[in-house]
Amino acid sequence: MTDIVVAQMIGTLGCGYVAGGMMGHSLVTIPILGIAARHPSATGTRQTPGTPIAHLSHQWEETYDRGLYIYPTTAIASSLASCYLAWALRDAPGPTAVNCSWSSIYITAALTTAGLVPWTLLVMWPTNQKLKAHAARDDAAVAEGTKGMVVSEQEKAKRAREDEEVPALVQKWGELNFYRSLFSVAGAVIGFFGVVWMK
Structure with a gap:
């Protein structure tokens, strides 16, 4: 029975961890990245981030990269734990x-x-x-050196559109x-009720 409890913990807590982390990115990190510089703005003008667009x-x-190393792996572990539970409890009467x-x-x-995988793709x-x-747009130029580089008006306009x-x-x-x-919230809720129903 210990394996069931461990799998329930991995499945439920893993989903909760992924959901919390992703929501943190969306509700805290991303809005902060877009905060405008602290200065009075003219009425009717659109606020722009207080950091250069390339840095944004x-x-x-x-x-993205930090989340990529953490959340998919944790979600896969949670899904595998749920699959194990489905197999281990295949003959047990349902709740x-x-x-x-x-x-x-x-x-x-x-x-x-x-489900977060197909959603992502x-x-x-x-x-x-x-x-x-956009993040990689100037990497090669910076590596080679931008001193003396000439950019055409057409290229400047294209870059301005991309920046916007x-x-x-x-x-x-x-x-x-x-x-x-x-998706992870739903997985955590199902896992939580699974734990409650099994008690």
Whole structure:
């Protein structure tokens, strides 16, 4: 029975950790990155971040990369724990509170938690790629040295358009990331009720 308890802890707490971390990025980190400089603005003008746009995309990339090393791995571990529970409890009678088997409860938890992967690939991918491209846009030039580099007017206009898109892309990413965290919230809720029903 200890293996069941450990798997429940990994599944439920892992989902809660992923959900909390992702929501923290969306509700705290991303809005802070977009804060305008502290100065009075003219009425009707749009606030721009208080950091250069290139740095904003670098800050986003660092936030993204740190989450990339932590959250998918934890979500996979949580999903695997739920799959183990579905297998280990396949012959056990389901909870009386709901009319379904333990296997179906924990398979639902596993699939719900893993749902953040297709969400990332299908919904967030275009935004991710645009922001990554902007963050890496000047890497080669900086490595080679920008002294004496001549930029055409057409290139300057293109870069200005790209720069103008970045704050909105970062904000959009924060919103999509918040929605992505709800997959883990659902997995944690299912896991929590699984623990409660088993008592």
